Each structure stands twice: as C-alpha cells, then as structure tokens.
Amino acid sequence: xxxxxxxxxLLAWVAFSxxxxxxxxxxxxxxxxxxxxxxxxxxIIPAFQRSWKQRTGQDVRIRSSYGASGAQARAIxxxxxxxxxxxxxxxDLDQIAKAGLISHDWRTGPHKGMISxxxxxxxxxxxxxxxxxxxxxxxxxxxxxxxxxxKTSGGAMWDVIAIYGAGLKLAEQQAGSGKKPSAESAExxxxxxxxxxxxxxxxxxxxxxxxxTTFERGVGDVIVTYENELLPRIKSHRPxxxxxxxxxxxxxxxxxxxxxxxxxxxxxxVAEAFVSFLHSEEAQAAFAELGFRPIDQADVQASARTSxxxxxxxxxxxxxxxxxxxxxxxxxPRGAWTTIVEDLxxxx
Amino acid sequence: MTTHTLLQLALRSAAVGYVSLxxxxxxxxxxxxxxxGGIDHFIEDISTPQASSALVLTLEAAFLTTVxxxxxxxxxxxxxxxxxxxGRWFLNALVDxxxxxxxxxxxxxxxxxxxxxxxxxxxxxxxxxxxLYAKPGIVLAMLFVTMPFTIRSLQPVLMELERxxxxxxFSLGASPWTTFWKVTVPSVLPGLLTGVFLTFVRALxxxxxxxxxxxxxxxxxxxxxxxxxxxxxxxxxxxxxxxxVFILLISFLVLVLLERLTRPPGERMPxxxxxxxxxxxxxxxxxxx
Amino acid sequence: xxxxxxxxxxxxxxxxxxxxPILYLAVQSFDEGIAAFWREVTKPEALHxxxxxxxxxxxxxxxxxxxxxxxxxxxxxxHFAGRTVLSGVIDLPFSVSPVIAGFMLILLFGPxxxxxxxxxxxxxxxxFAMPAMVLATLFATFPFVVRELTPLLQTIGxxxxxxxxxxxxNEWQVFLKVTLPMLRWGFVYxxxxxxxxxxxxxxxxxxxxxxxxxxxxxxTLHIYQSYVDFNxxxxxxxxxxxxxxxxxxxxxxxxxxxxxxxxxxxxx
Numbered sequence: 001x002x003x004x005x006x007x008x009x010l011l012a013w014v015a016f017s018x019x020x021x022x023x024x025x026x027x028x029x030x031x032x033x034x035x036x037x038x039x040x041x042x043x044i045i046p047a048f049q050r051s052w053k054q055r056t057g058q059d060v061r062i063r064s065s066y067g068a069s070g071a072q073a074r075a076i077x078x079x080x081x082x083x084x085x086x087x088x089x090x091x092d093l094d095q096i097a098k099a100g101l102i103s104h105d106w107r108t109g110p111h112k113g114m115i116s117x118x119x120x121x122x123x124x125x126x127x128x129x130x131x132x133x134x135x136x137x138x139x140x141x142x143x144x145x146x147x148x149x150x151k152t153s154g155g156a157m158w159d160v161i162a163i164y165g166a167g168l169k170l171a172e173q174q175a176g177s178g179k180k181p182s183a184e185s186a187e188x189x190x191x192x193x194x195x196x197x198x199x200x201x202x203x204x205x206x207x208x209x210x211x212x213t214t215f216e217r218g219v220g221d222v223i224v225t226y227e228n229e230l231l232p233r234i235k236s237h238r239p240x241x242x243x244x245x246x247x248x249x250x251x252x253x254x255x256x257x258x259x260x261x262x263x264x265x266x267x268x269x270v271a272e273a274f275v276s277f278l279h280s281e282e283a284q285a286a287f288a289e290l291g292f293r294p295i296d297q298a299d300v301q302a303s304a305r306t307s308x309x310x311x312x313x314x315x316x317x318x319x320x321x322x323x324x325x326x327x328x329x330x331x332x333p334r335g336a337w338t339t340i341v342e343d344l345x346x347x348x
Numbered sequence: 349m350t351t352h353t354l355l356q357l358a359l360r361s362a363a364v365g366y367v368s369l370x371x372x373x374x375x376x377x378x379x380x381x382x383x384x385g386g387i388d389h390f391i392e393d394i395s396t397p398q399a400s401s402a403l404v405l406t407l408e409a410a411f412l413t414t415v416x417x418x419x420x421x422x423x424x425x426x427x428x429x430x431x432x433x434x435g436r437w438f439l440n441a442l443v444d445x446x447x448x449x450x451x452x453x454x455x456x457x458x459x460x461x462x463x464x465x466x467x468x469x470x471x472x473x474x475x476x477x478x479x480l481y482a483k484p485g486i487v488l489a490m491l492f493v494t495m496p497f498t499i500r501s502l503q504p505v506l507m508e509l510e511r512x513x514x515x516x517x518f519s520l521g522a523s524p525w526t527t528f529w530k531v532t533v534p535s536v537l538p539g540l541l542t543g544v545f546l547t548f549v550r551a552l553x554x555x556x557x558x559x560x561x562x563x564x565x566x567x568x569x570x571x572x573x574x575x576x577x578x579x580x581x582x583x584x585x586x587x588x589x590x591x592x593v594f595i596l597l598i599s600f601l602v603l604v605l606l607e608r609l610t611r612p613p614g615e616r617m618p619x620x621x622x623x624x625x626x627x628x629x630x631x632x633x634x635x636x637x
Numbered sequence: 638x639x640x641x642x643x644x645x646x647x648x649x650x651x652x653x654x655x656x657x658p659i660l661y662l663a664v665q666s667f668d669e670g671i672a673a674f675w676r677e678v679t680k681p682e683a684l685h686x687x688x689x690x691x692x693x694x695x696x697x698x699x700x701x702x703x704x705x706x707x708x709x710x711x712x713x714x715x716h717f718a719g720r721t722v723l724s725g726v727i728d729l730p731f732s733v734s735p736v737i738a739g740f741m742l743i744l745l746f747g748p749x750x751x752x753x754x755x756x757x758x759x760x761x762x763x764x765f766a767m768p769a770m771v772l773a774t775l776f777a778t779f780p781f782v783v784r785e786l787t788p789l790l791q792t793i794g795x796x797x798x799x800x801x802x803x804x805x806x807n808e809w810q811v812f813l814k815v816t817l818p819m820l821r822w823g824f825v826y827x828x829x830x831x832x833x834x835x836x837x838x839x840x841x842x843x844x845x846x847x848x849x850x851x852x853x854x855x856x857t858l859h860i861y862q863s864y865v866d867f868n869x870x871x872x873x874x875x876x877x878x879x880x881x882x883x884x885x886x887x888x889x890x891x892x893x894x895x896x897x898x899x900x901x902x903x904x905x
Contacts, residue, residue: 151578218464345567448833448883457658553732573734599732
C-alpha cells in the first residue's frame, strides 16, 4: 500500500523533473559537434547573450550539448529538440533535413550555410623521427597511422576523402604537365594509396577526438585529422608537429536552425539571430583562436589573422562530385574504402 | 479464490508486467527492426564478411574470457571463503568494483597502463608482446568487466555449503578427492554454472571498454558490439539490430540452459544436481559472513 | 604451503586485473596536485553530474527493490507456463550492449512512435531527459536484486512462512515479519550491486540523455566530456571519486557482514 503510493510518486517526479519551461526567459538549445566546444562555451555563447540582451532587453538561456557530429544528428532525428545544429559535415545536416526537421534551404545563407573551415592535416611526433613529409610516407612499411573509423566518425570521412582526393591529385601530377590521366587510372592510384595507408592503421577510434587522445597516449607515428584539432594542442605545448600536405581537402562546417523545434518553442527569432551571430566577426575570431581557418578565403583580414597558408593543391568536396557522390564511392557497401578494409583483412 | 491465490496472481502480473515493459518490449522493438526486411534479410545481415567476423571474434574472446575467469574466479572464491588472511576484506570489497566502474574508465585505465607511456607498456613492447589493439586486449577488457560474476555466484554457495557435510564425509572415510567430487562439486555446481554462464553472456555485450583497447579494425579486431555501433552510426539500423538480435538469441539460449541446469530438486531434475537444503535453522546460514 | 600459493595467486590475479589499473588511475588524477584534483571535483559541472547520478541511482534503487523482490518471489515460488522464459529474460540486460540499450529506447519513444507522441501530448519529455536516463539505468540494473534473492529464496524454502501462517499470521505479517528478515542479506547485496552499477552506467545514458551540459550530464558523462576536452586530470579525478564512493559502500557492506558474523559466532 505504501509502495503503491511511492512508485507513482517517483514516476511522476521522474517524468516532470526538468520538463517545466521557464516562461519569461527565452531558452535556446544547441547541438554542436565536439571540436569547437571551447569556442562556444568561452566566447560565442556569452557574447551572443550579451548582444541579444543589448538588442532586445531579453535574457536568453542557452543549453548546449557537444558530441560527435553524426551522433548529434541522429539524436536530433530521434527527438532531441535542439533549436540550432552546428555540425561537422553538411551530410549530417542533410540527414536532419531529410527527416523533415529542417524545412528551409540552409545552403542559401551567408557562406552557403558554412561557419567554419579547416583542412585535413597530419600530426607527427616532435622532431618528426619517421621523416614524414608527404602522403606516400604514410604508406611506408613500419609507419603506424591513426585515424578514426569513417563509419562512426565524420572526421574520419574527411580524412579518408583527403587521402583519396590527394591520390587523385598525385595521379594528375604523375601524368606529367599538360597530360590528364584517365579517370580510371587516377582512381586506381588513389585507391591504391588509400589501401597502402589503411594497411598501416592499427587502431581506429570511434571519433576524431578520441583518435587525438590515443595519439597523445603515445600510440602511432602519424595522425590524420583536422588541422584545427592539432593547432590548439600544439599551442598547449604538446610534443608534436603539424604537417599540412600540399594536396588536402578543404573542410567546411555548417550550422542551421532546426525549423520544427524553433517553431515548437517559439524561439525562431533568437535561433536565427544566433546562427547569424556565428558568421559575425566575434564568432569567427573565436573560431580562429581555436585553429580554424576563415570561412571566406577571400577575406584578407581574416586570413592575415590566422597566418595559415593555403595548400597549393587544395581541393574541395565539390570538385570530387559532392558529398553524396563521394561518400557512396568510398563508404557505400561496394565502396572503395569498404572493399579495401575487407581485402586487407583477407590478406589480399 | 483465496486471498493467497489472488495475491499470487497479482504478484505474478506485476512481475511479468514489469519485466515485459522494461525488457521484453524494448527488445521486441529491436527484433522488429531486424526482421523488417524478412528473415532472409536477417540472415544476409549477419553473414556479411564484417558481421560474421565480428560475431566469431566476439564468441571466441567471450569463450576464452569465460574459461580464464572460471578458473581464477573459482580459485578466488575458495580462497576468499575458506582462508583467513590479512587484507581479505579488501579483496572482498574489490570484487564488486568492476560493476561500479564505467566501462569508459575501464578502457582508459587498461589502455593507459599497458600503453606505450608506462614502464609496463614499454616492457611489453620490448618483449614484442602485443596486448593492446589486438585480441589479447579484447580478452583483457572482457576479463575485467566479468570478474565479479564467478566469484560472486560461488561465494554464497561455498559459504552455505556446510563444512559439516565435508566433515561428515571425511568421518565416514571418504578421501579428499572423493569428498571433492561427490560432495563439494555437486553442491557448488549451480553457483559455478551461474557464474560461468553470466560471464559469457556479459562478455558478449561489452562495448565501452573494448572500443578503447581493441583497435577495432574490421574483420581483425572488431567485436560485434563495435560493429553494431558502426552500423547504427552509418544509417544501417537493420544490420545493427540483426547482429544484436543474433547475440541476444545466443545469450537467451545460454540463460535458458542455465535455468534448466540449476533448478532446485523436486522439479523434474537429474538427481545429481542438488542444492543442499539445510534443516530449519534458528539463525540463517546466509546471515553468517 | 598450497595455501600460500593459492592466496598468492589470488592476490596476483586481483593486482594485475584490478588493483594495478585503479592505482594508475589514482596516480593520474593527482598528476597536477591536490589543488587541481579538488578543483576538478568541485566545479559546477562535476557537482551537477554527481547530483544527477545520485537522483537516478536513488530512483532506480527503490524501483529495483520493489520489483526485483516481486519478480524473485514469483520466479521461485510460483510455477506457471513461461517461467523459464521469464528466468531467461531477466539476465538479458547483461548481454545487451549499451548502444543497443539506448537505441531501443529511441525506437520506442522517438518522435514518430506511439509512445513518443503519447507522452508528447501529455507534455512529458521522455527521451533526452530524466525519464529515459532512468529507464536506461533500470534496464541495466534489473538483474541484480532478483539474482541475489532467488538463490536465497530457493534455499530457505517456504517452511518458516507456512509455520507462521498456521500460527495465524496474515499475508502481510508473514511478508514483513518472516520473509523480509530472512532475505535481509539478499537485499543488502542486491542494493549494493544496484547502486554500484547505476553509478557506473555510461553507454546507454550517453545515447538517450542528449548529453546536455548542466542538465542531463551524469557523473560518467561528465567524465567522458572531460576526457574529450583533453582534461585528463578532470576525467580521472571524477572517475576516482566515483570509484571511491562505490568502494566505500562495498567496504561498509563487508564490515557489516564481518560484524554480523562476529555476533553470530559469539552468540554460539
């Protein structure tokens, strides 16, 4: 009898704790991928709260969640009621849009919806004992390479795409100036390079961040990851160096308002202001602090601030045919990377 | 109907209801996902090269873990119950710790202590012994998280096993060996089986610690739970749930087998599986430390 | 002689598997000194995490004690079709990987589901809020109380209770005055294990909580967050604290057992 009162009371407590809306103060829920957490928590969120207060006199309370980009996308699709999503890959935002949660074309915003940029780079131990300079060096026997699993990590997808794209570029170069290699032979070379590098991978963590922490634990000779992951660590005096290969991919990270949720919560104005704010000087400076590149390559001022030279053979996702095409080519069930992994396991 | 029967029915509904809602229902949702494309698809999902490798690796590692932990667990249980020595309370308190440690932390601890930055790790490297990011690492993680099971299942039984039974056997002239096989073993067998089977089942489902220490190379060091995670993350929930359902089926069969093997007497059981049933005590054996 | 060997081997086994790693964790948490350790363990995010873990653990403990007992009683005392199935199902949570445990809650309570929309219209957030976190932990801890009670119930049988009944006690009295006291140690063990396991729950809660800072981050999620923020000292410090709490609970249990045994032996 006592129990029959206690249990429902407990259940009620559980159900209602935390689900009571504040009322006066606007509340905004952010879902961000894990890497730029510091920029958001330290600078961007407080700055936005100040600017919104100044503009409208309203207080806005901001809740934030940081996690792997894909996991965040899946959480949002699974019911996580974020108002704004700032993720690592446009593919993840597209998934959310496909689920009907984003109804506007987020690519029509400033910078096509992208708020930060970087490139894929290599991290090596201080002094570069294995003498790693170019992509081919990662394929040398005896070199241990680290990158996460593309199936679980958006960052890893960027990494593998960088290797593959670099392979295509290298094939072009090898064909000699003026001559273009056939698409097939370029692909063969690129897949070959990817295979030889994948062979040297002994550990695949489930996220980019975890990959870096594994590297920091002393595992591996070279890590393939975002440049903006390596730069802050080097700033914190970690004993490693960064190498940006000439051939690498331009990474762009998008952010968008989640239409269905902002309308449910009546916070569209705040949410849209927040996304705009991400394009502002202040936010961009915060990203630059963390090692991101300016989203607008033509922005001379911003480029000067970061003093990061553009790789000579930089390529973009667009030049590879777009996200859908390249991910299917590489990571689909018959994809190049998938086949490579299986072949390697079989000893082929 | 008597109040007694009504009460029994009420309790039964409560138990069955709760278990159904908490366990069966959610698992049914998973099963539903995996059979959405029909049983052919299910079979296809679990027979892909990556899925089948992962399953085989998981079963192998879990089996090895079970054997090792059965041996050491039994030894530990016997030592902890039968012998008095300084620090016994400490070891006893430690036994349950693996339950409390988040699997993430387990993984990190193992990766740290056997990794390249410690003396132990460097020593291993020099001896060319690969522990981490290879099969031994997987077994190590599984050993850690399943450590309590055998010990915990055996201890109460050993404690309860009246010394008197053994002493009685001795006084009747039986040799230590005979006593062991004819008295001790049958009494502890249910406890031992429970510990062993639970170890196996638990090892099958481990994820958090393995994903950190295993390396996770598909078809080499990727266990089923990590494969499942990969499939969920790459928008293939069917492949993920199919493999999970397969693991669950194996676990369920193992647990049903366990239940059959450890049923108390008087219920259509082979005579040699017997719980020792003490006479009505004033102070209950379980209250004796 | 054999005795020494056995005890030694057990110490070795424990040292290698358990004590070594934990000692290493302890050393790492104090890598930057006691002040840093204290700072990490008392900062708002950590404290919030501890509070949240405590809340969830308390709820889960009560639910498990109630329903675990009922299930154990039904399993041992009643014979009905499907009993074997029930028994086989109880331990299944052990073999469900946390990824799947989280995923199944999403399958059940997601936005397009019956349950999801039902609770949505009631204004109750299940996923990415407390309820789902409690459910995930309930799922993971269910076997413990049941498994501690069933062997006990099997051993003690129904004789004492029958005796009490023939002496005129009603069901409730039988339960309170006869059954419960006999099950005392089963409860204590089961509760201890439930608490320990609930404190350590990580994977499933990570999936269903949304990992919202200062709102749905349990202690273990905070550890994970610290780790991926490269705050190793913070991660280790909080992990060590959780371990210490669990160890303290387990030690109290051991001491209580020893004391009770001392009373018994002195009474004899």
